[in-house]
Amino acid sequence: MNSSNTPSGESTPEIEELRSKHYNATIEDLRMPHEHLMIVRIKPDQEIPVFSGGQYTTLGLGSWEPRVDNGVLAELPKPKLIRRAYSISCPMVDSQGKILSNDQIDYLEFYITLVLRPDSDDPPLTPRLFRLKVGDRLHLGKKPVGTYTLKPIQSNDNVIFAGTGTGEAPHNSMAVELLKRGHSGQIASMTCVRYRGDLGYLAQQEELQKQYSNYRYAAFTTREPENIDQNHPQFVGKQYLQDMIIPEKFQEVFGWAANPEQTHIFLCGNPSMIGLPEKNETGELEFPESKGMVELLTKQGYQLSSPKVPGNIHFEKYW
Structure with missing residues (x-):
């Protein structure tokens, strides 16, 4: 060697x-x-x-x-x-x-x-x-570890993966695991990057969604000309996952309506995107000033999962 x-x-x-x-x-x-x-x-x-x-x-x-x-x-x-x-x-x-x-x-x-x-x-x-x-x-490392897995997912659950940058890495293996075992629910995977060149798996993602009618992948950028130049003919502004999880926008992009009764959401990447609440001086939970996915999803009826109280919002911070 x-x-x-x-x-x-x-x-x-x-x-x-x-x-x-x-x-x-x-x-x-x-x-x-x-x-x-x-x-x-x-x-x-x-x-x-x-x-x-x-x-x-x-x-x-x-x-x-x-x-x-x-x-x-x-x-x-x-x-x-x-x-x-x-x-x-x-x-x-x-x-x-x-x-x-x-x-x-x-x-x-x-x-x-x-x-x-x-x-x-x-x-x-x-x-x-x-x-x-x-x-x-x-x-x-000799042994893979971690509880950010598909353990709570039933075969007919809908699943949404939302990652920033290389935060889509675990979602790749999770999506393949679901598809390989014949998952019948809808699967949506979305990622946010600065530039389209940051999408290392784009070709494979496009191939995968051609083969599986219940799998959809969408990528969004924040620093391409159409994100920052208001005079660009395709100007869309900066596109963040927080914008895409709004029910009407999500259905427009992925073609199905997510609901907290049948949907699990996995968040991985930038802590600002995830937006976990923290305790204030009086012990009450407060969300960050800049709205993250957890706050937006909680308002839609989803519940943050914890070891003591299982929910349908799962997260993995990257730093």
């Missing part, structure tokens, strides 16, 4: 020893929709772990690895393994356009955006991940 994880073959015996000690998986495939967005397939040394759609695991690289923003090997006064949790995505369809279930692949797929935080004291992971290439080694 290739353990040369650095540009131009740079390495030291100490670094090679650290890699051998901490790394347990290999990059099998890597696609870059653009320079700040990655779809990567990782194969563990051991058997592929069983996971449910929506779960996550950790990826890790050593603090000794070079970063995409400086490209030099770090000094090793206190080498450490930098780990972060990532939701598991999935390929959705194979090269022939046929749907793939999670148990048909021998790798784990991840959808990752590059985050550069030069002022942070924490050693960032993504600038190191974006130096990787096929055949490189890294750390992969």
Whole structure:
């Protein structure tokens, strides 16, 4: 196996020893929709772990690895393994356009955006991940975990997935899981990104909805010319998921009416989009000043799910 994880073959015996000690998986495939967005397939040394759609695991690289923003090997006064949790995505369809279930692949797929935080004291992971290439080694968590899954869903429930950016990753594997098992309810998946180029799974999503009449995918942008230029002939303004969950707009886009009696909604991504309430000084719950999905949905009759009180609004924050 290739353990040369650095540009131009740079390495030291100490670094090679650290890699051998901490790394347990290999990059099998890597696609870059653009320079700040990655779809990567990782194969563990051991058997592929069983996971449910929506779960996550950790990826890790050593603090000794070079970063995409400086490209030099770090000094090793206190080498450490930098780990972060990532939701598991999935390929959705194979090269022939046929749907793939999670148990048909021998790798784990991840959808990752590059985050550069030069002022942070924490050693960032993504600038190191974006130096990787096929055949490189890294750390992969041994066991997928998480309760953001399809466990509460019945076969005739309607399901809405709403994600921002790479927050659609868990929804990909959840949607495939539903379709593969013959889900009879309606499924809507919507995502909000800055630019159309940020839609790493667009072609696969379009193929999937051609094959399944109960699956619909819609993507919305905030920084394309038609979002910000009022003189643009197709000007629509900035499009946020909060605008699309309004009942009349949702039905216009997806062709069916959602109702809280038969619908579960999964929210993943930007905390501002989710908009969870927090306790104020008197212990009462208050929603953020900028309306998020939870407040809008609560007013429609949906209930936020919690371990003690199951509901039909489920969430997974990305930071």
